[in-house]
Amino acid sequence: MNNEALVIGCGIVGSVIARYLAEEMGKTVTIWERRNHIGGNMYDYVDEHGIRVHQYGPHIFHTKNKEIYDFVCKYGEWVPYKLVCGAVMDNICTPTAFNFKTIDLFYSEEEAAEIKRHIKDKFGERDSATVVELLDCDDPVIQGYARFLFEKDYSLYTAKQWGVSPEEIDKSVLKRVPIRFSYEEAYFADKYQVMPKEGYTKFIGNILSHPNIKVELNVEALERLEIGENRELLIDGEPACRPVFYTGPLDELFRFDKGRLPYRSLRFEWKYEDVESFQEMAVVAYPQAKDFTRITEYKKLPVQEVRGTTYAVEYPVPYCSDESDREPYYPVLTEESQKLYRLYRDQADAVDNLYCCGRLGDFKYYDMDKAIESAFALLKTLKL
Numbered sequence: 001m002n003n004e005a006l007v008i009g010c011g012i013v014g015s016v017i018a019r020y021l022a023e024e025m026g027k028t029v030t031i032w033e034r035r036n037h038i039g040g041n042m043y044d045y046v047d048e049h050g051i052r053v054h055q056y057g058p059h060i061f062h063t064k065n066k067e068i069y070d071f072v073c074k075y076g077e078w079v080p081y082k083l084v085c086g087a088v089m090d091n092i093c094t095p096t097a098f099n100f101k102t103i104d105l106f107y108s109e110e111e112a113a114e115i116k117r118h119i120k121d122k123f124g125e126r127d128s129a130t131v132v133e134l135l136d137c138d139d140p141v142i143q144g145y146a147r148f149l150f151e152k153d154y155s156l157y158t159a160k161q162w163g164v165s166p167e168e169i170d171k172s173v174l175k176r177v178p179i180r181f182s183y184e185e186a187y188f189a190d191k192y193q194v195m196p197k198e199g200y201t202k203f204i205g206n207i208l209s210h211p212n213i214k215v216e217l218n219v220e221a222l223e224r225l226e227i228g229e230n231r232e233l234l235i236d237g238e239p240a241c242r243p244v245f246y247t248g249p250l251d252e253l254f255r256f257d258k259g260r261l262p263y264r265s266l267r268f269e270w271k272y273e274d275v276e277s278f279q280e281m282a283v284v285a286y287p288q289a290k291d292f293t294r295i296t297e298y299k300k301l302p303v304q305e306v307r308g309t310t311y312a313v314e315y316p317v318p319y320c321s322d323e324s325d326r327e328p329y330y331p332v333l334t335e336e337s338q339k340l341y342r343l344y345r346d347q348a349d350a351v352d353n354l355y356c357c358g359r360l361g362d363f364k365y366y367d368m369d370k371a372i373e374s375a376f377a378l379l380k381t382l383k384l
């Protein structure tokens with residue numbers, strides 16, 4: 001085997017893998033990326049109004065894992081940033097995760113005091129629970145509060161987000177946003193919550209900045225990479241003879257021979273207004289709006305002292321890999337889709353020299369820290 005490696009996809013996972021191969025293993029690494037930029041879904045840039053925006057949706061770095069935090073700090077300066085999100089229900093904006101302020105905003109003083117007392121009695125010292133737990137709770141006061149949130153927010157938001165009814169969706173999705181038993185407003189509870197001072201694109205550029213790494217943009221890998229009849233990896237029709245790290249979708253790699261893996265996609269409507277502020281918080285959900293889920297106002301992510309404001313309205317839409325303007329953002333995790341993924345994964349694992357990874361290769365929703373962790377886990381098993 002020669003001393004080269006090929007990485008498909010220049011998101012965080014492809015970049016972390018490339019850096020390790022170049023630095024720790026002395027390999028010469030080429031990255032093929034089909035988009036015209038590095039960074040994958042973390043890509044950000046400064047728009048024509050001087051505001052840094054995230055092309056594929058708002059990204060906030062948060063982790064409990066010190067090893068991951070130390071790793072990201074090696075490749076850029078980070079500033080502390082605690083995200084506070086909101087949700088507008090019946091024209092009232094409450095912080096999310098929902099907390100005691102939510103109760104104060106939507107109930108009379110006596111009712112609010114009663115709900116909080118019941119929560120304290122039932123959940124003691126716990127600081128949060130999922131809406132599913134509250135809905136299943138045998139206390140009618142708590143259940144009433146949970147039903148209110150479920151009807152005004154969770155069910156509407158979830159239905160729009162996934163294009164299905166809440167009963168059809170994996171319950172872990174409903175569990176993602178907890179209900180807090182305090183006035184704590186920070187959206188995430190992780191110890192490290194930061195944003196890159198010069199943006200994610202610069203951060204990933206720093207990871208890639210190594211003499212052994214070459215990035216080739218606008219290269220559709222599947223025009224050159226295929227799996228032959230005897231499960232051998234071919235590049236331009238010849239045996240690959242080098243490890244290939246593939247961070248794209250598995251069904252595409254196998255030319256959909258077992259069917260399509262289901263994803264949800266997003267469409268962003270970008271707007272600029274010459275006003276100081278458009279909404280109370282950087283990220284606000286609008287569960288009762290007809291077809292969009294949330295709006296991100298970028299000058300608040302973190303605070304940027306600029307005139308006017310750029311914001312993106314987020315519409316969940318179906319994904320089809322034939323439509324070039326659609327990206328596979330969120331895997332739709334059902335029993336059926338997991339089975340299909342497993343079939344592809346078994347096929348991929350049987351191919352020599354092929355390593356599938358990343359949120360698409362693993363068919364999982366990864367936050368950025370988990371994406372890096374998954375790259376580290378793969379790298380630890382390598383014997384090249």
Ligand SMILES: Cc1cc2nc3c(=O)[nH]c(=O)nc-3n(C[C@H](O)[C@H](O)[C@H](O)COP(=O)(O)OP(=O)(O)OC[C@H]3O[C@@H](n4cnc5c(N)ncnc54)[C@H](O)[C@@H]3O)c2cc1C
Nearest residue numbers: 009011012013034040041057059060221248358359367368
């Ligand atoms: C809307 C949204 C908001 C998010 N917000 C957060 C957040 O606040 N905090 C957080 O921690 N995480 C967040 N995430 C998750 C974060 O985006 C992922 O953890 C991270 O991007 C995963 O990196 P990756 O390298 O696995 O995948 P990607 O970033 O998708 O990179 C894969 C790359 O591979 C390329 N590629 C695929 N197939 C091919 C091919 N055939 N040929 C060439 N190139 C190919 C793609 O173009 C892409 O650039 C969010 C995700 C979304 C969708």
